[in-house]
Amino acid sequence: MSILIYAESAEGKFKKVALELASYAKKVAESLGTTVTAVTVNAGDVSELSKYGVDKVLKVNNDKLAGFTAKAYADVIKQAAQKEAAKVVLLSSTTDSIYLSSLVAVALEAGFASNVVGLPVSTSPFQVKRTAFSNKAFNITEINTDVKVLALAKNSYGIFESASSLTEEDFNPTIGDADFGVKVVSVEKVSGKVSIADADIVVSAGRGLKGPENWGMIEELASVLGAATACSKPVSDLGWRPHGEHVGQTGKPVATNLYIAIGISGAIQHIAGINSSKVKVVINSDPEAPFFKVADYGIVGDAFEIVPQLITKLKAFKEQHS
């Protein structure tokens, strides 16, 4: 028996969510008195995982898995779980991992809880807390199956170091043609920009910005902070910004350390998507804007005056602190 995590990597580097997942798994393993095994796919050097409590890595290196294919990856994770007799299988909440996790759960005939926030409330019976109703509530879910699959919500646990001595093992799961029924034709990545999925800081703007021509200052603020840019729904509906940037209940969820909302009213559907961000800063000219109710820091004022000044001051701050 052990705990298995799928440690996601991109271009030979582990994603931050993979390190968070390892930290989380270590803690769960301690409470269950067991060890943590990670399965990796074409990850290159895996030694970094030893810093976060992983005891063993099953390394899958296979050119056929160069591009992400859900069925094949799910098959890999299933076989790794069976080899390790894993009772708990953990995945993150990236777009790819969300895609995988329900396939993995069915393949392992395991009860599955997604959007898990925090350590199990109890291990016997096995109960976890997850978000529900678009972050307006939490739900304690009990998993009754022998094997359990959990998907951890991003930034809900944190990254903690815990040294371990790592064993590495090459792993060659069987993958057949049936795993490749879905073929990737082409991939388009926005390069040179921080994506919302990877960002620690997100700078987001709404209809208060009046038009797409005013997004220069939002991009600049984001670039000073090393942040991703985002927007409210009407902004993407109006075509001012791409759909991939629309956050909220019907858009992307954002669980960052810092969320800066500029000229966004704070409608319930928008808040639903950003609620799990840790620190929220709101800049809005309307002191009655509902966003102030959920914000940690607020400035009442005109974005067109405040943002340029903030950029100048942050640049100076960054220079001092670099």
Add this chain to the structure above:
Amino acid sequence: MKILVCISHVPDTTSKINFTNGDAEFDTNGVQYVINPNDEFGLTRAIWFQEQQGATVTVVNVGGPDTEPTLRKALAIGANEAIRVNANPTDGFFVAKQLAEVIKNGGYDVVIAGKESLDYNGGMVPGMIAGILGYNFLNSCTGITVDGTSVTAVREIDGGKETVSSSLPIVLGAQKGIVEEKDLRIPNMRGIMTARTKVLTILEPVEAAINTKAVKFEKPAPKSAVKLISADNLDELINLLHNEAKVI
């Protein structure tokens, strides 16, 4: 082409979320129900396939009789027929199992389900259906075209998008983008009238294991009040973000 659109019946996005029975159950009092937004995008796309490619569109929901108005709305929007699996949807796997049964018996080529529903946000059902049936599966689709026996879709990935192709049958996890919000269909009077005469079949559920159960709900702790900072004191904001919140 036979298309099945899975319809989840969810509280309207502005609903107040409360619990009853010792916080063990969602309080439906005064809650308005709607078609889950991601499913609504899927339904509209399916209606386009019906209009342009002669597809037949069936909608299905796993739920009690109270969900029928939601299915009638889907019929009024243009679906040809509806199915309700008469059961309380206890968890994602249970729902997926019921839907898989409907799909197996109905021989659908394309199954469209929202990538997640806005009540439990599980994001489980489409993948589980595909897993149970061994069908190909595409999640987070922002564009879908079907040509004879194959489907081409655009799907969102972290930091971009990719184009993928697959043979039929297939399960698609739909989201905004497969149609735009402005193109969503609203039932008109004629649609509402004809919906009344369309077939709504009620099926009894098949056995399914109860893998998970919701034991209790909690509401987030109340938030402390916002710290307001004067617009001419941005240094203070930077100071607070650096020293107090420690996020920059």
